[in-house]
Amino acid sequence: MRRTGWVACVGPFLFPWGEAGSRRVYGLVASLAAAGYDVVVAGGGPEPLTSTALPGVDGPGSVAHLGLAERPSPEAGPLGSSVQTLVRWGQRTVRWLDAQPTKPSHVLVHGGQAQYMFHLQRWCRRHRVPLIVDVVDWFNGRHVRGGYLGPLHVSMKLALRHYYPRCDGIIAISSYLEDHYRGSGRPVLRVPPTLDVKGLTLEARQTAGDAPPLTLAYAGNPHGNRKDLLGTVIEAVGNVQRDGTSVELRVYGPTLDEVRRLFGGRSLPDGVRCLGRLPQVEVSNALQGADFTVLVRRPERAADAGFSTKFCESLASGTPVIANLTSDMGRYLHPHREGLVCRDHSVAEVTGAFRAAAALSSAQRSVMRQAARSQALESFDYRAYAEPLGRFFRRWG
Known part of the structure; x- marks a missing residue:
């Protein structure tokens, strides 16, 4: 059923590609379009200058996008970048909202921290537009520029503790964040990372032979072993x-x-091959070429509050995962079904998992690939969240 009005999805993220936040937002707005909403994504990049339709989204609704250049340009320098992100972040978004001929029925925000939220929350209250925030992380000061006492970390924590709980609704990427924000008294909906699983084409693989050579893949940014080990x-x-x-x-x-x-x-x-960065459109093919992807993280609050996009992408690509369980991964990764589970993040546990993987036959690996793909279709395809997200947004008309 087609909804009236339109939803503004805003934040200083790149869209439709460029970073993990890009993929997160794509999944959410695709679900809203499938629920019948028309969505305009006003991202942080400089382009496109005017609203441009985004093809390939199923549903009676639609998705269009444009860039508001909220992110500092490479030419801005340290001072200009600091002023933009610590003082002016969100002002361009508010000016864009003011310039629209009709106000959105809802505003969905992803990212931006305290400065961005300050400007956006004031605009939404003034115009009586419900503000829904997508929360995907609980930031660790060791992982951000300036450390625990730096202005970036202070801004992140102020958003998490002050601004997000005061939004009209909260979308949480994990059970940890869902449970945390239940205490705010605001409506909360848990939505894991989602993508177009059905639209992803898988390459056929041979299943003959026993115990073929083991191929593993890692794709991402380990942040100096602070995030992925x-x-x-x-x-x-x-x-x-x-x-x-x-x-x-x-x-x-x-x-x-x-x-x-x-x-x-x-x-x-020997055998460790460093292949550099890949365009986002090539990631799935690279993952499909491996028997398993590997994701090892310390079991700390930042890991439990977030949810790895690369985990979902691997299952969607039909590639099982070798991992220790953080966040909600245990809901979707079962031992010897969608992959192999390490009891902890130690070298000994990961070594044992690799030995177990190497001993599997081609037929056994094929069964795991099918289970991984089935899990992704059920749990991570954006269409599966059209109804719950649509129902969540209808709370506010």
Whole structure:
């Protein structure tokens, strides 16, 4: 059923591609379009200058997008970038909202921290437009520029503790955040990372033979081993290779020098291939070329509050995952079904998981690939959340 009015989705994220936030927003607005809403995404990049239709979204609604250049340009320099993100963030978005001939029925915001929320919340209250925030992380000061006492971390925590609980509604990416914001008394809906799983084409793979060489993949940004423990993964690869097992680890994202630093400056084991950054449209094909992707993280609050997009992308690509369980991964990753589970993030546990993976036959790996894909279709396709998101937004008309 087609809804009246339109939804403004705003924030200083790149859209439709460019970062993890891009994919998160794409899934949410695609679900809203499938629920019958017309959505205009006003992102943080400089383009397109005018509203442009986004093709490939199923549903009676639609998605269009434009850029408001909320993100500082590369030419801005340190001072200009700081002024934009710590003082002016959100002002361009508010001016754009003021310029619209009709006000949106809802505003959905992703990112921006305290400064952005200050401007946006005032606008929504003044115009009596419900403001719904998408919360995807509980930031760790070790992971941001300036550390715990830096202005960026202070802004992030002010948004998490003050501005987000005062929005009209909250979309939480994980059970941790869902439980936390239930205490605010605001309506909360949990939506994991979503994408167009049905629209993803899978390449056929051979299933003949026993115990073929093991191919692993890692795609992402480990943030100096503070987020993803890529150094632990490489150490485990070396251990398995010393057993005489053939294993290849394909690393997409960090450069060779960055990977070497993560490994303490030591020589990388044979079979570790650093392939650099990939365009987003090529990520699925790269993941499909591996038997498993690997995701190892410390079980800390930041990991439990967030939810790895790369985990969902791997299952959607039909590639099982080897991981220790953080956040809500245990809902979707079951031992020897959608992948292999490490009991903790230690080198010994990851090494044991790699040995178990290498011992699997092609037929066994194929069964896991099918289970991974089935789980993604059921749990991470944006169409599955059209009805709950539509019902959530209808709370406010």
